[in-house]
Amino acid sequence: MLCLTHKYNNKSVRRQTFPEILSLLRHPSHYLGSEINAIRKDPSQVRLRFALAFPDLYEVGMSHIGMQILYYILNRKNEIAAERVFAPGTDLERELRAANRPLCSLETRTPLAEFDIIGFSLMYELTYTNILNMLSLSSIPYYSKDRDMRHPFIIAGGPCAFNPEPLADFFDAIIVGDGEEVILQVADAWLEWKDAGADRESLLKEWSKLQGVYIPSFFEPAIDPRGFQLLEPTIPGYTTVRKALVCDLDGSPYPDRPVVPFGRPVHDRLSLEVFRGCTRGCRFCQAGMIYRPVRERSPETVLSLAERALANTGYEEVSLLSLSTGDYTSLLPLMEQMMKLCETEQIAVSLPSLRVDSLTEKLLTHIKRVRKTGFTIAPEAGSQRLRDVINKNITEETLEKTVRTVFESGWQLIKLYFMIGLPTETKDDIDAIVHLVKRLQGIPVSRKKRINVSVSTFVPKAHTPFQWCSQISVSESRERLRALRSELKGRGLRFKWQDPEMSFLEGLWARGDRRLSPLLVRAYEMGCRLDAWSEHFRFDRWQEAIEASGIDTSFYATRPRDLSEPLPWHHIDSGVSEGFLKEEWQKALTGSHTQDCRTGRCALCGVCDFKRVKPISFAAKVQWNFRLFLINPLQNPFFK
Ligand code: SF4
Incomplete structure (x- = not known):
C-alpha cells in the first residue's frame, strides 16, 4: 500500500500508513469515520471546512448530543462540510508522533491544520489538556496571538464557556449559549470574510457583533491592587457578551439521522432532547442557571423525530433527554405514544433524569414495562436542612416512598447521588447521609435489592448562587469520604466516590482567570492529558506544574469570595441577573425555598x-x- 503523503512528511524514512497505524490500536473503529449516517463531502465541492473537535475520547464524544446537533446543522448547508475529530487515545498519540503524522478528521482524514475553523466542545474542565494535545498533534500554536493567516480559526463552545477566562488566551472566539443559530451566523460571517479577502482581525470584529460570541483578544486583562483580574474592552461598546439563545426549540433543527457510533459509547442509545432549561432552581446547579428558560419541544415533534431517527439508526433504546424529564409537560401522553411506537419493535424508552417528586404511579407503570437497569435518585444532601440550603425540596418521606415504590415495581438496583462540601455543611449533614442510606436500605422489599451510593465533592460553578463559595480542600474531602466509606458498607450496598483531586482541579479551572493559561501549557508539557480518566490522571504531575507555575490554587478554589469582588466571568451575561444570584445565596443561608x-x-x-x-x-x-418502519441503515445515502 502506498504511503499517504502530506506537508508534515519531512522525513526520508518510510512512515507507517494510516491503515497500518490503525492495526496497532486498541479501538481502531473509533478512528474510521465510516459509521452509519456519517457524512463525507467532497472537500473540493465546499467553501468552508469545519472541524468539530471533541477533547475527549470517541466513546465520550459520540454520546454528546450537542456535537451531533452541530454536525447535522452545518452539514445541511451545501457550501459547508463539518467533520469530527476526537482526542486520540494514548496509543494513537504514540503512533502518530512516532510516524510524524498529524491528527486527522474522521470523515476524510484531513489534518486538522487544513480546516478553516476548528470548534472545540468545552464540556468538562478536566478535558482542557486534551485541547492542547490536539493542537500540538496538528502543529497549530496554542496561543491565539501566535496564529496567523496560515492557521485555522480556533473557537469553542459548551457549558464551560460560561467562564471562558482560563482558556481565553487559546481561542480566537468562544461561543456562549445555545449553538444552533449562532454557529451558522459564525459560518456565514466566515464565508463573507473569505470572499472579501480581509485580515483575521476583520473577521473577529464581525464575529464580535453576533450575540453569544466572545472574542477574548478584544478584552485587555489587568490586575487590580487586591489581586483580582479586571478586563478592559478594547472595542468601544463591546463590554459584555450576552449568551446566544434559541427561543423556539421546537422549530430548531434536530438530527433525525444521528451518527451511530462504533463500539460501545458511554450512552448507546438514541437521545432525543425533549426540552432545554430547568427552573427547579437547585442552587448548586450551573446547567439549571445557564440554560434558562425552559423551552420544550412539542410531543408531536418528539414523536416524529423518534420515528424517523429510530428508522434511520436501528437503535434498540431511545432516551428522552433533558435536565429533568419528569417535568416535561406532556410526559404521560408522550410516553403512551412512545410505548405504542416502540413496544412492537422491542425498543426500550428510558428517562434518564427523573426527579423523585415527578415520579407518579402512572409514569412508573410506563417505564417499568421496559428494561430495568438501575433507577437513579439524587437527594444530593443527607439532611433536610442542607437540602433546603440547596433548594432541593425533597423530604425524607418522599424519598422513602419513592424507593419503596421503585423496588416494588421490579427494579433491583437504586443509585443514590450525594455531594459533600456543600455550603454550610457540618458533620451532622455527613452523618445524615449515612442515616438516610441506612433507612432506605432497611425498607423491607426484595432480598435481591441493591443500593449504589455515589458521592462527589461539590465544585462551585460560575453563574450560580454558590459562585462565591469556597470549595473544600482535598484533605477535607478525603476525610469526609473516609467517614462515609467506613459506615456505608454491608450486603447490597456499594459505595463509590469521585476522586477528590479531580474535583479540586475541576474547581480550579471552573472559577479561574487568564493567569491559569501558562499552568495548562506546563501541565500538558509535563505529560498531563486525558485527566478525566482515572487511569491517566496524574495529580503528582499537576502538583509539580502548579508549583512550577507559582499559582496559588487557594485563591481560585478554596477561598470564599466577597460578594463585591469582581468575578472573572463578570463580562459574560447568562441572562440570570447577579442580583438574583445574590438573593438566592442569601436565601440559601436561611434555608428559604x-x-x-x-x-x-x-x-x-x-x-x-x-x-x-x-x-x-x-x-x-x-x-x-x-407505525414504525425500520429501514436498512445501509440504504442511507450518506453511508458509503
Ligand atoms: S424570568 Fe426566570 S424565573 Fe421568571 S419565568 Fe423566566 S426563567 Fe422563570
Whole structure:
C-alpha cells in the first residue's frame, strides 16, 4: 500500500500508513469515520471546512448530543462540510508522533491544520489538556496571538464557556449559549470574510457583533491592587457578551439521522432532547442557571423525530433527554405514544433524569414495562436542612416512598447521588447521609435489592448562587469520604466516590482567570492529558506544574469570595441577573425555598423578557397514529 503523503512528511524514512497505524490500536473503529449516517463531502465541492473537535475520547464524544446537533446543522448547508475529530487515545498519540503524522478528521482524514475553523466542545474542565494535545498533534500554536493567516480559526463552545477566562488566551472566539443559530451566523460571517479577502482581525470584529460570541483578544486583562483580574474592552461598546439563545426549540433543527457510533459509547442509545432549561432552581446547579428558560419541544415533534431517527439508526433504546424529564409537560401522553411506537419493535424508552417528586404511579407503570437497569435518585444532601440550603425540596418521606415504590415495581438496583462540601455543611449533614442510606436500605422489599451510593465533592460553578463559595480542600474531602466509606458498607450496598483531586482541579479551572493559561501549557508539557480518566490522571504531575507555575490554587478554589469582588466571568451575561444570584445565596443561608417558575410564580431571575424570551411548554393536542418502519441503515445515502 502506498504511503499517504502530506506537508508534515519531512522525513526520508518510510512512515507507517494510516491503515497500518490503525492495526496497532486498541479501538481502531473509533478512528474510521465510516459509521452509519456519517457524512463525507467532497472537500473540493465546499467553501468552508469545519472541524468539530471533541477533547475527549470517541466513546465520550459520540454520546454528546450537542456535537451531533452541530454536525447535522452545518452539514445541511451545501457550501459547508463539518467533520469530527476526537482526542486520540494514548496509543494513537504514540503512533502518530512516532510516524510524524498529524491528527486527522474522521470523515476524510484531513489534518486538522487544513480546516478553516476548528470548534472545540468545552464540556468538562478536566478535558482542557486534551485541547492542547490536539493542537500540538496538528502543529497549530496554542496561543491565539501566535496564529496567523496560515492557521485555522480556533473557537469553542459548551457549558464551560460560561467562564471562558482560563482558556481565553487559546481561542480566537468562544461561543456562549445555545449553538444552533449562532454557529451558522459564525459560518456565514466566515464565508463573507473569505470572499472579501480581509485580515483575521476583520473577521473577529464581525464575529464580535453576533450575540453569544466572545472574542477574548478584544478584552485587555489587568490586575487590580487586591489581586483580582479586571478586563478592559478594547472595542468601544463591546463590554459584555450576552449568551446566544434559541427561543423556539421546537422549530430548531434536530438530527433525525444521528451518527451511530462504533463500539460501545458511554450512552448507546438514541437521545432525543425533549426540552432545554430547568427552573427547579437547585442552587448548586450551573446547567439549571445557564440554560434558562425552559423551552420544550412539542410531543408531536418528539414523536416524529423518534420515528424517523429510530428508522434511520436501528437503535434498540431511545432516551428522552433533558435536565429533568419528569417535568416535561406532556410526559404521560408522550410516553403512551412512545410505548405504542416502540413496544412492537422491542425498543426500550428510558428517562434518564427523573426527579423523585415527578415520579407518579402512572409514569412508573410506563417505564417499568421496559428494561430495568438501575433507577437513579439524587437527594444530593443527607439532611433536610442542607437540602433546603440547596433548594432541593425533597423530604425524607418522599424519598422513602419513592424507593419503596421503585423496588416494588421490579427494579433491583437504586443509585443514590450525594455531594459533600456543600455550603454550610457540618458533620451532622455527613452523618445524615449515612442515616438516610441506612433507612432506605432497611425498607423491607426484595432480598435481591441493591443500593449504589455515589458521592462527589461539590465544585462551585460560575453563574450560580454558590459562585462565591469556597470549595473544600482535598484533605477535607478525603476525610469526609473516609467517614462515609467506613459506615456505608454491608450486603447490597456499594459505595463509590469521585476522586477528590479531580474535583479540586475541576474547581480550579471552573472559577479561574487568564493567569491559569501558562499552568495548562506546563501541565500538558509535563505529560498531563486525558485527566478525566482515572487511569491517566496524574495529580503528582499537576502538583509539580502548579508549583512550577507559582499559582496559588487557594485563591481560585478554596477561598470564599466577597460578594463585591469582581468575578472573572463578570463580562459574560447568562441572562440570570447577579442580583438574583445574590438573593438566592442569601436565601440559601436561611434555608428559604424558591419556587419553580414552571409551576409557581416567576422568581424574576432576569432571563425572560416575556416577548421573545419566555418559558415554552406544550400540552399534547393531537391523537397520534404512528407505525414504525425500520429501514436498512445501509440504504442511507450518506453511508458509503
Ligand atoms: S424570568 Fe421568571 S419565568 Fe423566566 S426563567 Fe426566570 S424565573 Fe422563570
